[in-house]
Amino acid sequence: MIYCVEDDAGIRELVVYTLRNTGFEADGFEDGAALTAALKKCKPQLILLDIMLPGEDGITILRRLRAAPDTAKIPVILLTAKNTEYDKVVGLDTGADDYISKPFGMMELIARIRAVLRRTEDMQGKNEPRPLVAGGICVDERAHTVFVNEQEVQLTLKEYQLLCLLMKNRGAVLTRDVLLENIWGYNNESETRTVDVHIRTLRQKLGADGALIETVRGVGYRMGEHT
Helix, strand or coil, rough: EEEEECCCCHHHHHHHHHCCCCCCCCCCCCCHHHHHHHCEEECCCEEEECCCCCCCCHHHHHHHHHHHCCCCCCCCCEECCCCCHHHHHHHHCCCCCCEEEECCCHHHHHHHHEEEEHHHHHCCCCCCCCCCCECCCCEECCCEEEECEEECCCCCCCHHHHHHHHHHHHCCEEEEEHHHHHHHCCCCHHHHHHHHHHHHHHHHHHHHHHHHHHEECEEEEEECCCC
């Protein structure tokens, strides 16, 4: 998931559209308050942050992100019309991972995003789990929370474990036996009905996004790509 904080609706919508069409999950926000609310629900892989924002400016937001333990390591790329060396130095010294001046090309932006993600993943050794995202579903394993379209959903432990396993193996078919063994700790053909019951209640709690959990007849279940 990539967040774009930009008060210009046209630029914000274009960036989000481009990200989604190049394989990223993305969402856009017009100011720091909206970003703060979203961060409480789901931590992104990276934040695109405009400097000139209404209310809190981008540099102030960046300082706040770097000061908080749960957001300190999220990569941030600054987007701004300012193009002076001083502004770049302030942004980078504050903790930005990169700096792109407007106007910029979408393909350049995607390339810079991928470069920052590769660099930060190498530095972190990929040790910290990233949020699991599928459609409107966002699972933060560190906080043990599940949000669907930014609304928190309460799951039982088994439902939560089922959802995580399916999302981590997105696109792969998991048999009922595999689900039983991984979630319940045993493999017994006579107990596969337990899996079906939990899948049904999980789908109900996920609402329309529950359709992402696909039934593969005679085999098991998989987390699909689209609702």
